[in-house]
Amino acid sequence: MLNLERVERIREHGGWLERYTHASVSCRCTMTFSIYLPPQAEHGPVPAVYWLSGLTCSDDNFRVKAGAQRYAAELGLALVIPDTSPRGAEVPDDPGYDLGQAAGFYVEATQAPWSTHYHMHDYVSRELIELIEANFPVVAGVRAISGHSMGGHGALVLALRNPGLYRAASAFAPICHPLACPWGVKAFSAYLGEDRSSWRAWDATCLIEDGATPLPLLIDQGSGDEFLAEQLHPEALQAACAARSIPLELRMQPDYDHSYHFIGSFIGEHLDWLAGYLQR
Numbered sequence: 001m002l003n004l005e006r007v008e009r010i011r012e013h014g015g016w017l018e019r020y021t022h023a024s025v026s027c028r029c030t031m032t033f034s035i036y037l038p039p040q041a042e043h044g045p046v047p048a049v050y051w052l053s054g055l056t057c058s059d060d061n062f063r064v065k066a067g068a069q070r071y072a073a074e075l076g077l078a079l080v081i082p083d084t085s086p087r088g089a090e091v092p093d094d095p096g097y098d099l100g101q102a103a104g105f106y107v108e109a110t111q112a113p114w115s116t117h118y119h120m121h122d123y124v125s126r127e128l129i130e131l132i133e134a135n136f137p138v139v140a141g142v143r144a145i146s147g148h149s150m151g152g153h154g155a156l157v158l159a160l161r162n163p164g165l166y167r168a169a170s171a172f173a174p175i176c177h178p179l180a181c182p183w184g185v186k187a188f189s190a191y192l193g194e195d196r197s198s199w200r201a202w203d204a205t206c207l208i209e210d211g212a213t214p215l216p217l218l219i220d221q222g223s224g225d226e227f228l229a230e231q232l233h234p235e236a237l238q239a240a241c242a243a244r245s246i247p248l249e250l251r252m253q254p255d256y257d258h259s260y261h262f263i264g265s266f267i268g269e270h271l272d273w274l275a276g277y278l279q280r
């Protein structure tokens with residue numbers, strides 16, 4: 001891929017944690033991502049798990065805080081960790097932490113000034129996959145996706161909007177029903193405009209209600225999460241799945257909060273569960 005530049009390479013758990021920058025066509029700016037290649041990738045291609053992070057994050061948070069690379073090395077999984085938004089001086093931003101840079105919400109923005117750069121759905125679900133599968137030792141077409149909070153919403157929505165693209169999806173404390181929470185209403189008003197009917201295609205609960213093709217889904221939610229009552233609404237997604245008899249493994253984890261301490265406690269179980277769907 002033109003302009004793909006490795007900017008970091010670190011030995012970790014027998015594999016390599018690498019960081020790259022590249023010129024993104026989708027986002028019309030330079031994008032950064034990290035990839036962890038397990039030891040098995042030195043002998044042949046491995047399946048990939050894509051990880052989408054939450055508000056205020058870059059590709060750095062997950063790779064530093066979750067402890068996922070140890071499990072990925074054991075399971076023979078590549079981890080692909082994109083940034084959470086377009087970046088740079090030319091990219092519009094907002095003073096709030098929940099809109100603009102580091103808050104791309106994995107949608108396709110239709111409204112000015114966001115619509116020039118904010119195309120994280122196309123970036124993650126098409127451009128990044130093409131780039132990864134053309135340049136790294138991963139098995140083409142064998143993918144799963146996971147994420148946290150805004151990134152949990154992203155994982156669920158990308159998987160439900162794109163049947164067959166991912167074999168399974170998991171999430172930690174996802175924003176399950178952005179239409180019904182302050183984070184979602186603020187971001188969708190800006191990126192998608194005031195016509196709320198257009199929002200349904202970017203909301204996991206609405207996608208299920210509107211007939212999306214199901215896939216294996218695992219969600220962990222901490223009962224001590226400070227954002228649970230106002231922002232996350234797992235019960236709405238649970239009800240939508242129940243109405244269509246779609247299996248949803250929603251695990252309430254007593255006392256866990258919204259942080260990477262929670263993610264680190266269960267990321268091994270999530271990767272193990274996802275790996276079960278990535279056998280060839």
Ligand SMILES: N[C@@H](CCC(=O)N[C@@H](CS)C(=O)NCC(=O)O)C(=O)O
Binds near residue numbers: 258260
């Ligand atoms: N109160 C938080 C809200 C944002 C937040 O909790 N972000 C979560 C995702 S929604 C996160 O992963 N933060 C970065 C980290 O913990 O490393 C802040 O202002 O930083």
